[in-house]
Amino acid sequence: MFDPVIAPSGTLLGLLQRGRGDGTLHALTAPRAEALEALNHCVLRDPRHDWQVENRSLYYARLYLDLNGELDAVEAHLFEPEDVLDPEESRTGLALAVLGHLASYGRRDALALLRRYAATGSNWAWALDELALRDEDEALRALAAPVLARFPAGPEGEAELAAAVRDAFEPRPWRLWAEDPRPSVATRVRAAQEAGSFDRWQRQLRPSGPRPGWSVRAVFDWAQEGLDRGAALHVPAARCLSAVAGPEDRPEIVHAARHGGDGARCTALRYLADAGDPALLDLVEAAVADGGALVAEAAVAAFERMRGAVAVTRARGWVHRPDLLGAAAGRMLACHGGAQDKDLVLAALREAVRGEGPDAPTLWTLVDGAGRLGIDCAAPVLRHVYRETASSHLRGRAARALAATDPSFATGFAVECLWDCEETTRELAARHAETGDVRVVERLRRLAADPAEEAEVQTAVRSRIGPEGPRRV
Numbered sequence: 001m002f003d004p005v006i007a008p009s010g011t012l013l014g015l016l017q018r019g020r021g022d023g024t025l026h027a028l029t030a031p032r033a034e035a036l037e038a039l040n041h042c043v044l045r046d047p048r049h050d051w052q053v054e055n056r057s058l059y060y061a062r063l064y065l066d067l068n069g070e071l072d073a074v075e076a077h078l079f080e081p082e083d084v085l086d087p088e089e090s091r092t093g094l095a096l097a098v099l100g101h102l103a104s105y106g107r108r109d110a111l112a113l114l115r116r117y118a119a120t121g122s123n124w125a126w127a128l129d130e131l132a133l134r135d136e137d138e139a140l141r142a143l144a145a146p147v148l149a150r151f152p153a154g155p156e157g158e159a160e161l162a163a164a165v166r167d168a169f170e171p172r173p174w175r176l177w178a179e180d181p182r183p184s185v186a187t188r189v190r191a192a193q194e195a196g197s198f199d200r201w202q203r204q205l206r207p208s209g210p211r212p213g214w215s216v217r218a219v220f221d222w223a224q225e226g227l228d229r230g231a232a233l234h235v236p237a238a239r240c241l242s243a244v245a246g247p248e249d250r251p252e253i254v255h256a257a258r259h260g261g262d263g264a265r266c267t268a269l270r271y272l273a274d275a276g277d278p279a280l281l282d283l284v285e286a287a288v289a290d291g292g293a294l295v296a297e298a299a300v301a302a303f304e305r306m307r308g309a310v311a312v313t314r315a316r317g318w319v320h321r322p323d324l325l326g327a328a329a330g331r332m333l334a335c336h337g338g339a340q341d342k343d344l345v346l347a348a349l350r351e352a353v354r355g356e357g358p359d360a361p362t363l364w365t366l367v368d369g370a371g372r373l374g375i376d377c378a379a380p381v382l383r384h385v386y387r388e389t390a391s392s393h394l395r396g397r398a399a400r401a402l403a404a405t406d407p408s409f410a411t412g413f414a415v416e417c418l419w420d421c422e423e424t425t426r427e428l429a430a431r432h433a434e435t436g437d438v439r440v441v442e443r444l445r446r447l448a449a450d451p452a453e454e455a456e457v458q459t460a461v462r463s464r465i466g467p468e469g470p471r472r473v
Contacts, residue, residue: 004047006390013038017047019059019392019421021429027063039063040073046094047390049359054392057094058452059421061101071109074099078117087122096123100130104452115139119146125164132170144177144185151188161188162195216241216249220256224263227294234266234298241271250277257283265291266298273302280306281314288325300328304335312336319344327352327362334369345369346378353381358388364397371401379406386413396425403432410434418443423454430460 007014012030015023016038027035039060048054063069074095083092096117102110111134118127124147131140151161165174177189214222219241226233245253254277257268269287272280280302287299303311303325311332318329330348333341349366356362363385370378379402386398399417402409410432417429418440430447433440447453448461 004045004049004390006047009387013041016042016060016063018390018395019054019056020395021416021419024059024063024066024419025416028066032067035063035067036069039067039069043074043095043098044077046090048094048392049390051090051093055421055423056392057097058101059419060094061098061105061452064098064102065105065107071099071102071107071113075113078113078121083122089123089126092117092121092123093126096126096130099127100134101452103130103134111135115143118143124150125168128173129168129170132172137176140173140176141180143173144180144182144189147173148177148185148188158188158192158195162192165189165192214240214244216245216252219244220260220264220267223267224261227263232266232294234263234270237263237267238270238274241267242274245271254279254283258286262292262295265295269295269299269302270305273305276306276308278310281311285318285325288323296324300324304328304332306332307336312338312341316341316344319348331362331365331369334366334372337369337373339373342373342375345373346375346381349378349381353384358385359390359394363389364394367394367397367401371397371404374404376405382406383413392420392422392425396420396422396428399425399428403428411437415440418447423457427454427457427460430457430464435464 004017006017009015009018009020012023012026012034015026017023027039042056043060046056048056064071077095078092096114099110099114103114111131114127114131115135118124118131121127128143128147131143148161151157151164168174174189174193177185178193180186180189219237222240223233223237226237241253253268253271256264257272257280258265260268265287269280269283272283284299284303288296291299315329315332315337318325319333320326321329327348330345330352334345334348337345345366349363349370352360352362352366367382367385370382382398382402382405386395386402389395389398399409399413399420402413406412411434414429414433415437417425418433420426420429426447430444433444435441435444444461444465448458448465
């Protein structure tokens with residue numbers, strides 16, 4: 001997946017790339033050609049840093065509807081020669097998901113593009129999943145022949161077909177094809193379904209990894225073997241250790257956490273954290289001081305899994321450290337500290353934004369902590385994170401923290417959040433936005449009537465709109 005280039009937050013393109021509500025509001029007042037150009041740029045060049053987690057498709061589909069946008073640019077993108085050269089899902093997935101939502105809204109041109117791409121495109125499985133949720137049985141049956149033609153006759157082609165059937169997100173098309181009156185279709189699909197089921201059964205009969213009866217040393221060796229192959233297995237190894245280790249094994253585990261190889265050391269640190277062992281804190285400090293990058297990261301992660309007053313007290317002593325353990329201490333206080341830790345959490349929040357920018361991974365926890373602790377002085381920093389971050393999830397967390405710290409939230413950011421790309425952010429806005437703004441009332445009514453809206457959002461909307469009309473906060 002390419003690293004997207006995000007435009008400044010004050011531009012229309014930057015707002016749309018971030019999925020902010022203000023992006024839609026600005027697009028609706030901008031010249032239509034300019035708005036469509038920015039929208040197409042986002043759909044054809046996925047702006048998400050984590051495209052498997054962040055939402056954009058419904059957000060962009062709704063804007064296509066509001067702008068009555070044509071799909072010529074999307075069509076050209078899907079069927080250009082690069083589709084053969086670059087078959088990665090990330091290149092076309094967002095465009096296909098947008099077409100799926102548009103098809104749900106009744107756009108026949110979007111439905112036609114999905115059908116055509118499912119028949120001829122490289123990312124056909126995604127298009128087929130979109131159609132499985134929305135298309136008619138007869139149209140899906142018509143796709144059986146072109147889809148099955150992708151898998152040549154012979155052992156290799158049949159194995160690929162079985163894997164495609166087994167891994168499909170939506171089984172509806174395959175079930176229809178298994179009942180197809182054409183023997184050439186039904187026979188192949190049924191055989192593929194049976195082969196996929198047999199493959200899952202076979203994998204269950206051939207488990208890999210630790211088994212009952214393994215020793216503590218065997219678990220450590222398995223973790224190290226995985227690390228030697230480039231696979232970090234210390235998390236599952238720690239779970240296995242919980243099943244095989246007894247009280248008499250503690251000295252060996254503590255020794256491994258201090259002096260073992262990287263695989264054993266990471267595993268032992270994780271195990272001791274889950275067990276709440278009092279020796280862990282000193283072992284974490286030692287691992288950060290003399291361990292490699294992997295061991296130090298595992299030690300910090302183990303520390304952040306700890307609970308209780310002892311861990312919080314140690315965090316207060318570590319929070320001023322200029323390393324990853326100091327950053328972890330700030331996150332520990334954000335999650336589990338008390339009112340006396342507000343200044344420390346605020347300082348950690350400011351330092352993270354100043355040193356790493358508005359997309360720093362550590363901000364997720366620190367932003368949550370600012371809201372949990374009700375740090376009113378954090379509102380300016382939270383507003384900055386809200387405006388500038390490219391992560392729609394982090395922006396949603398900043399909005400939630402602002403709802404707890406910023407008295408102006410209900411009449412400010414909460415209004416634009418009603419148009420946000422993330423449903424959790426729209427839900428928050430539906431509960432907080434001041435209904436004295438006419439845009440809020442209109443938007444709440446539209447969300448309530450939109451069949452594509454998430455149930456949680458509509459529940460929040462209904463809590464604000466009673467028989468007598470919208471209720472003010």
